[in-house]
Amino acid sequence: MNILLVEDDQRISNFLIKGLTEAGYNMTLADSGEKARELLTTYDFDIILMDIMLPGLDGMQLTQIIRFKGIYTPIIVLSALNSPDDKIKMLDLGADDYLSKPFHFEELISRIRALTRRNKLSYQKENQLLSCGNIVIDTDLHKVAQNNQEIEFSPTEYKLFTFLMENKNKVLSRTQILHKVWGIDFDNATNVVDVYISYIRNKIDETDKKIIHTVKGTGYVIKD
16 A cells, blocks of 8 residues: 655654554655645555645645545545644545544554545445435546536535435434544534535525435434
């Protein structure tokens, strides 16, 4: 497995490269966002480990560029920034996981394995289509269409809508959604789920038939 490490702190990068190489991974280091951007246009990687606070092009900007270019390589953020707002922002931009520094090396290995398993399963489901009424999600191409017209979703909107569609006719609580989409294991009174449901509703046409239903006091469900 090929891993791109984007980290400007030499002490941390040396530690991670040594440990992950010993664990059997092929490591490539980029000590700046610009270097990482250059490498990603030339080589394919299985996982990206990324710091946020980088010289020049920072982790947030780099994540936006990666997803804008249609590169869906899983991104694990490794950052000293550990507030819920920092985590939500990075996951909204398209990161897949977030690990606050300092962290246990064994936990990083576990998260790499989990993302790898998830990625392999998605590749095994080629051309899988999720549908409800006149809306179709092509999970292979990461595209959503209604009446054969593509709808532009942000990475977080896509992740949320896909999670709802995968669990069609099943009520999902806000806590379940927070855990799956934003990696938050508890409902800390944030309204981010409701905000993003509103974003999605504004992009899909529910005039003929309502797609997303609110279950008062619980969460949301997509019904046939």
